Amino acid sequence: MADAVEVEQGCLARVRQHFRQELDGLRNAGLFKEERFIHAPQAADIEVEFPAGATPRQVINLCANNYLGLSSHPEVVAAAHAGLEARGYGMSSVRFICGTQDIHRELEQRLTAFLGTEDTLLFPSCMDANAGVFEALLGEQDVMIADRLVHASIVDGMRLSKAMQDTFKHSDMAHLEEKLQEHQDKRFRLIITDGVFSMDGDLARLDDIVALAERYGAMVFVDDSHATGFIGKTGRGTHEQKGVFGKIDIITTTLGKALGGASGGCVSGRAELVEMCRQRARPYLFSNSVPPVIVAGALKVLELISRTTERRDALEENTRCWRRLLTEAGFDIKAGESPIVPVMLYHAKLAQDVARDLFAEGIYVVGFFFPVVPKGQARIRTQLSAAHQKAHLDRAIEAFVKVGRKHDILNKSKKAITERYGL
Amino acid sequence: MAGSNVIEVTLPDAATPTREDIEQLEATFRAIVDLRFPDSRDWQKVEEALVIDGWTVRSQLMWVAEAHKGWESELATGRTKSEAFKQLQQLAKIDDVAGVP
Numbered sequence: 001m002a003d004a005v006e007v008e009q010g011c012l013a014r015v016r017q018h019f020r021q022e023l024d025g026l027r028n029a030g031l032f033k034e035e036r037f038i039h040a041p042q043a044a045d046i047e048v049e050f051p052a053g054a055t056p057r058q059v060i061n062l063c064a065n066n067y068l069g070l071s072s073h074p075e076v077v078a079a080a081h082a083g084l085e086a087r088g089y090g091m092s093s094v095r096f097i098c099g100t101q102d103i104h105r106e107l108e109q110r111l112t113a114f115l116g117t118e119d120t121l122l123f124p125s126c127m128d129a130n131a132g133v134f135e136a137l138l139g140e141q142d143v144m145i146a147d148r149l150v151h152a153s154i155v156d157g158m159r160l161s162k163a164m165q166d167t168f169k170h171s172d173m174a175h176l177e178e179k180l181q182e183h184q185d186k187r188f189r190l191i192i193t194d195g196v197f198s199m200d201g202d203l204a205r206l207d208d209i210v211a212l213a214e215r216y217g218a219m220v221f222v223d224d225s226h227a228t229g230f231i232g233k234t235g236r237g238t239h240e241q242k243g244v245f246g247k248i249d250i251i252t253t254t255l256g257k258a259l260g261g262a263s264g265g266c267v268s269g270r271a272e273l274v275e276m277c278r279q280r281a282r283p284y285l286f287s288n289s290v291p292p293v294i295v296a297g298a299l300k301v302l303e304l305i306s307r308t309t310e311r312r313d314a315l316e317e318n319t320r321c322w323r324r325l326l327t328e329a330g331f332d333i334k335a336g337e338s339p340i341v342p343v344m345l346y347h348a349k350l351a352q353d354v355a356r357d358l359f360a361e362g363i364y365v366v367g368f369f370f371p372v373v374p375k376g377q378a379r380i381r382t383q384l385s386a387a388h389q390k391a392h393l394d395r396a397i398e399a400f401v402k403v404g405r406k407h408d409i410l411n412k413s414k415k416a417i418t419e420r421y422g423l
Numbered sequence: 424m425a426g427s428n429v430i431e432v433t434l435p436d437a438a439t440p441t442r443e444d445i446e447q448l449e450a451t452f453r454a455i456v457d458l459r460f461p462d463s464r465d466w467q468k469v470e471e472a473l474v475i476d477g478w479t480v481r482s483q484l485m486w487v488a489e490a491h492k493g494w495e496s497e498l499a500t501g502r503t504k505s506e507a508f509k510q511l512q513q514l515a516k517i518d519d520v521a522g523v524p
Contacts, residue, residue, distance in 0.1 A: 065524075148517075148520075149522070150522075155517050158517065164510075165514065165517060166513055198522060198523045198524065199520075199522060368523055370520075371520060371521045372520070372521045373520060374520050
């Protein structure tokens, strides 16, 4: 008995030792992720405790996916409270046993109308939607052809499918066409892309993709998580912006960003495909759905954004303003039209140093570097919100300029920055 | 010295096999031996059970290509070596960049 205890302790010691070394490796490589505690509702101004134990300080939030500023909107909060009262806290069941309420179906129907599709199925998150959709729909006779910069959850979902995996160079239509020609022998071809790419903020060339899909008999899948609610004239998404509304076979999107920012996601598209997900998608079958409180909040969000485009218009204006301020100040930004505005710094440590100095100046942003973005492409990703006022952006640019001067990166080309700091 | 169940083949003096050559020769001979003198017929029982269960079963010799980097690893199979490597390339490339949430 004593021997068994010693063996167990020895085993645990080895496990601990192994993972301590792994964690040290992450720290040494600068890849260790630390949470920052927010002491307030999500908003443009938040109180952040960082590092842990420090006195919380007021900062301007430029890194949330709170694109429409609805995360703490009073009408959404009130609707969530009402939903909690009317339908309870949890379902204690998966959807197909006894975990579906009338409001789940109502939300699916409202999302279908908003996205311009035929049917919609809710998932606990868009990560789950992407994890389940490919396995449910495709088999070994099929091929998935994905843009090389698609979201990590799509990559995970593709890996769970038996279909052949292939990729095309980011937004390279000639390369996609080559791949479509190469895979004409497959039963189904599915082109997979993000609507708005989360790293660069650029939009997929959905008009060209749909044209290629029609020419080569392929289906089109779009993860529109960074677009639903605000991209396009009425905020329906990238397919609206690119003039292919109603032509996308499968859309996945999230309730965890612009649509209230809580959690939850969906698969929306051709009726038969959605129904097959209802029958086969494992994250749907083996997990509770979105709780009633979130469903009620999301219904209110859809009502608000269907009533007026005021918020997406304000976001568009903030985006234009912020891009102009950064450009005039001499920062190197990724061109585009989305509220994801990456400030390019190329060098990993420089990106970390600039983010730290901006935090000290009351601006909350995060530096991203390899392996999160390609080598030599380190940047600070700024994200706009309809909740930002002009005063927020003025204060933010003031801090950016101060920190930019300190690191001598204003009006400097990529060549000049990399010559000074390296890649 | 070779035992009674080991076959030794003398290579020509000019032959300087690489590690990969040796691995492939070994794999080829192992496949021939396994086809002719399988160490057991247990796989047949598995195959029969699966067929009874409604599966259509087939087995074939394939190339395996592996890649390792840190804690990540990828493995692909193919009827030809280039087919296996092509798939391996896709698997390795598909999350070359981790991306941001």
